[in-house]
Amino acid sequence: MATLNTAANFSDPDKRYFRAFSPGDDFYEALIDAHRELSDAQSALLNARLILLLANHIGDLNVVREALSIAREDV
Amino acid sequence: MLSTYGHPQYAYVPPVELRAGATRRYAVVVVGAGPVGLAAAIDLAQRGTPVLLLDDDDTVSVGSRGICYAKRALEVLDRLGVGDGCVAKGVSWNVGRTFFRDDEVYNFQLLSQPDHKRPGMINLQQYYLEEFLVKRAQELPLVDLRWKNKVVAVCQSDDLATLQVETPDGVYALETDWLIAADGARSSLRRMLNLEVEGKVFMDRFLIADVVMKADFPAERWFWFDPPFHRGQSVLLHRQPDNVWRIDFQLGWQADPEEEKKPEHVIPRIKAMLGDDRQFDLEWVSVYTFQCRRMRDFRHRRVLFVGDAAHQVSPFGARGANSGIQDADNLIWKLNLVLDRKAPETLLDSYAEERELAADENLMNSTRSTEFITPGSSASLTFRNAVLSLAGRYPFARALVNSGRLSVPSVLEGSSLNTPDSECFRGEMIPGAPMDDAPLREAGRELWLLDAVRDRFMLLCYVDTPAAVDATTLAALAPLGAAPVAVEVVLVAARDGVAPGGLRVLEDSAGRYAERYDARNGTAYLVRPDQHVSARWRTIDSERVLAALARAIGRV
Ligand SMILES: Cc1cc2nc3c(=O)[nH]c(=O)nc-3n(C[C@H](O)[C@H](O)[C@H](O)COP(=O)(O)OP(=O)(O)OC[C@H]3O[C@@H](n4cnc5c(N)ncnc54)[C@H](O)[C@@H]3O)c2cc1C
Numbered sequence: 100m101a102t103l104n105t106a107a108n109f110s111d112p113d114k115r116y117f118r119a120f121s122p123g124d125d126f127y128e129a130l131i132d133a134h135r136e137l138s139d140a141q142s143a144l145l146n147a148r149l150i151l152l153l154a155n156h157i158g159d160l161n162v163v164r165e166a167l168s169i170a171r172e173d174v
Numbered sequence: 175m176l177s178t179y180g181h182p183q184y185a186y187v188p189p190v191e192l193r194a195g196a197t198r199r200y201a202v203v204v205v206g207a208g209p210v211g212l213a214a215a216i217d218l219a220q221r222g223t224p225v226l227l228l229d230d231d232d233t234v235s236v237g238s239r240g241i242c243y244a245k246r247a248l249e250v251l252d253r254l255g256v257g258d259g260c261v262a263k264g265v266s267w268n269v270g271r272t273f274f275r276d277d278e279v280y281n282f283q284l285l286s287q288p289d290h291k292r293p294g295m296i297n298l299q300q301y302y303l304e305e306f307l308v309k310r311a312q313e314l315p316l317v318d319l320r321w322k323n324k325v326v327a328v329c330q331s332d333d334l335a336t337l338q339v340e341t342p343d344g345v346y347a348l349e350t351d352w353l354i355a356a357d358g359a360r361s362s363l364r365r366m367l368n369l370e371v372e373g374k375v376f377m378d379r380f381l382i383a384d385v386v387m388k389a390d391f392p393a394e395r396w397f398w399f400d401p402p403f404h405r406g407q408s409v410l411l412h413r414q415p416d417n418v419w420r421i422d423f424q425l426g427w428q429a430d431p432e433e434e435k436k437p438e439h440v441i442p443r444i445k446a447m448l449g450d451d452r453q454f455d456l457e458w459v460s461v462y463t464f465q466c467r468r469m470r471d472f473r474h475r476r477v478l479f480v481g482d483a484a485h486q487v488s489p490f491g492a493r494g495a496n497s498g499i500q501d502a503d504n505l506i507w508k509l510n511l512v513l514d515r516k517a518p519e520t521l522l523d524s525y526a527e528e529r530e531l532a533a534d535e536n537l538m539n540s541t542r543s544t545e546f547i548t549p550g551s552s553a554s555l556t557f558r559n560a561v562l563s564l565a566g567r568y569p570f571a572r573a574l575v576n577s578g579r580l581s582v583p584s585v586l587e588g589s590s591l592n593t594p595d596s597e598c599f600r601g602e603m604i605p606g607a608p609m610d611d612a613p614l615r616e617a618g619r620e621l622w623l624l625d626a627v628r629d630r631f632m633l634l635c636y637v638d639t640p641a642a643v644d645a646t647t648l649a650a651l652a653p654l655g656a657a658p659v660a661v662e663v664v665l666v667a668a669r670d671g672v673a674p675g676g677l678r679v680l681e682d683s684a685g686r687y688a689e690r691y692d693a694r695n696g697t698a699y700l701v702r703p704d705q706h707v708s709a710r711w712r713t714i715d716s717e718r719v720l721a722a723l724a725r726a727i728g729r730v
Contacts, residue, residue, distance in 0.1 A: 104570075105568040105569060105570050105571075106569050106570055107569055107570045107572075107573040108570060115587070117585045117602070118579070118582060119573070120573060120576075120579055123570075123573045123574045124539075124542050124574075124576065124579070126574075127542070127546070127557075127561075127574055127576070128542055128545075130557065131545060131550075131553075131554050131557065134551060134553040134554065135551075137553065139552055139553070142551075142552075142553035146553075169564075169568070173563060
């Protein structure tokens with residue numbers, strides 16, 4: 100059974116990275132940029148849509164359930 | 175006045191022009207004796223080129239500015255003769271810790287590999303760095319360092335720049351073939367030449383306090399997000415020499431800088447952080463806003479911009495002076511070849527090309543760190559705190575925590591000076607990469623690769639046994655030493671031994687060279703005077719080496 104991968108996992112096949120922090124920083128910048136100039140309500144909607152898209156891409160419900168339960172810890 | 179440091183006052187000497195009257199023509203003038211201008215002048219003089227260095231002041235950096243100097247800058251400072259002094263005085267460190275609210279969520283090691291001469295970082299007040307550089311410059315007869323000489327006007331044509339310089343005794347004019355503008359973030363040369371600098375100011379303020387106290391905190395970088403003693407903001411703690419501790423408090427945009435600087439506001443903040451009973455004295459306090467910006471072009475005909483004059487970054491990452499020193503490192507060997515008429519003037523465009531690329535990388539990293547530390551929107555803040563709340567338990571989130579990506583040199587991957595690989599290599603030492611260090615042995619004496627390989631073009635030929643180098647190989651290497659820009663050939667050998675033809679042999683005593691450079695018998699690296707890889711091959715072929723050399727000096 101597949102389990103949730105919580106190790107650092109970002110990559111870009113088109114790019115050669117020289118520093119370990121760079122792929123994660125590329126992702127984070129794209130994420131923050133996607134929210135630029137949005138109201139809080141618009142940001143919340145964007146986040147919801149993003150989660151739906153990514154969850155569908157993962158597909159395996161065991162993995163999705165594990166992520167949901169970690170996300171809820173300490174919230 | 176500082177209690178731990180007395181600023182030297184350097185003597186102003188009336189310039190020869192005001193005594194003799196005539197306008198003189200110089201080959202190179204450097205404006206600004208900050209860390210970058212000093213590095214440039216020392217490097218030129220060490221290469222045998224006379225240089226005039228002008229500064230409008232008569233002392234070193236006032237107040238608390240740069241403190242963290244990274245491994246690559248230390249390697250350049252080694253080349254300039256001040257590395258040992260800086261490291262001996264400085265506090266070396268490799269570990270950074272990040273806290274979120276009450277807990278440590280993440281820590282990192284700057285240097286993941288053993289067997290490098292220099293540590294990941296040292297902390298040293300900027301005035302010490304400048305003082306050591308000034309002392310070195312004053313040892314070099316070819317550096318004419320003039321204090322209280324302020325450039326007040328500049329103009330240039332295709333083949334020279336003309337300056338007006340103001341001194342306590344009046345104004346004089348001079349002409350120069352090349353002008354290096356190292357006059358800092360508010361560069362007056364930039365303004366006088368009507369050039370723009372583009373970028374953004376971050377809407378936040380930081381209180382920078384230097385505190386003298388006896389404390390046994392380890393020599394590490396500690397960064398807090400939203401700590402209990404400074405809610406909703408970030409705090410950074412660094413140890414410096416002389417029992418001086420640097421504390422940065424994020425204040426928010428609304429803070430009033432004049433009010434915040436007053437001891438009655440600063441002291442309670444520090445007490446809240448340290449606990450009430452610890453004794454400390456305030457050494458220096460200032461409030462900063464930070465910017466990330468750069469000039470579009472670092473070269474404007476006869477004028478070459480370096481350091482803060484060319485680019486300015488927020489300090490999260492310590493990329494200011496560190497990158498400025500690398501600007502000088504990149505520029506000076508090129509300028510020297512141009513002055514000696516061994517390379518075309520267009521080689522200087524490669525300075526601009528390579529260092530603009532490096533500046534973009536520095537700006538990108540500092541901008542990202544600033545966004546993480548001072549989120550610009552509530553969505554950004556929510557993500558930031560989500561990352562921090564996951565970081566304690568989940569490694570992927572730790573990798574996203576960005577309290578400053580500390581200065582590392584750029585890999586000049588796409589540079590037009592590189593010769594692309596035509597054979598297969600593993601590892602990091604691609605053309606354009608800054609060289610990794612390695613411990614070596616020469617005639618029984620320990621030495622570091624980066625102390626042995628510098629200041630000139632070199633061909634490092636890796637062999638299993640020095641004595642096995644045959645006559646054909648030797649003959650093939652002969653033209654390299656005789657090229658107009660000579661290439662010094664050195665053997666790096668798996669085993670010690672004597673090479674025929676008196677070739678220098680460096681023994682790869684710990685095997686790190688072979689490992690880091692993916693070297694095997696016959697592997698050759700052409701390296702630049704600034705310790706970057708130009709080209710590499712699996713066999714030694716002097717035709718290919720000469721072609722790569724021509725490319726690396728802009729002759730193609
Ligand atoms: C709070 C803070 C923390 C920092 N921390 C770090 C750090 O940890 N690590 C790091 O690498 N960097 C750090 N920096 C950045 C670092 O201080 C600068 O990048 C560095 O000083 C730039 O050096 P420079 O030689 O280009 O310019 P400067 O140091 O600004 O020197 C410019 C010189 O030019 C002279 N000058 C100016 N105009 C004229 C003129 N018209 N004629 C003659 N002389 C002139 C000035 O007097 C000055 O001496 C920090 C900066 C700040 C503010």
